[in-house]
Amino acid sequence: DVVMTQSPLSLPVTLGQPASISCRSSQSLVHSDGNTYLNWFQQRPGQSPRRLIYKVSNWDSGVPDRFSGSGSGTDFTLKISRVEAEDVGVYYCMQGTYWPPTFGQGTKVEI
């Protein structure tokens, strides 16, 4: 299975400041169809996961534009341009290029 490694695992942040989470995969996530199936999920305390970003850099509906995704191959990043209080939670990267899809360990973002 493809191993997804996130860093850091804990991210203390300051309101209004930027934040960045890294995700690395054990092999390239470029699919034979040319797409890269790397997604980001947010899980607020006590809630179910919510997809924020799909295929590296595409926003889901309703996701604030302070969130952005980038990267290619095996290295990916989720950035929050200015952290707000509602951004507290755990963020997971997930690859869907290979089966089974696999998740990173999660990065806990706290103020």
Next chain:
Amino acid sequence: EVQLVESGGGLVQPGGSLRLSCAASGFIFSNYWMIWARQAPGKGLEWVANMDIDGSDKYYVKSVKGRFTISRDNTKNSLYLQMNSLRADDTAVYYCARGVGRTPDYWGQGTLVTVSP
């Protein structure tokens, strides 16, 4: 509005069985492949199983293969997970999710399964 509502979780003894259900609404259920994922207490997310739109293609992760069965009833807009021979390490919140492309987009609120004597 897309809604996925899981039910059927609870406390079960090791070796026991449970059947989880997921009621879908707000979208054309028969047009989407569906997923079960789980999250052990305080841990990360794990893919459990998925099924295509008509049930002809199913996938299970190794740890549940031969013990769990995913199924769906498109006439009832429902997804199921039959779990047999349950073990302590199956204890988790179980989520159903809708599949789009090669990724889940919407997730339910989850149902807790606790396997304990």
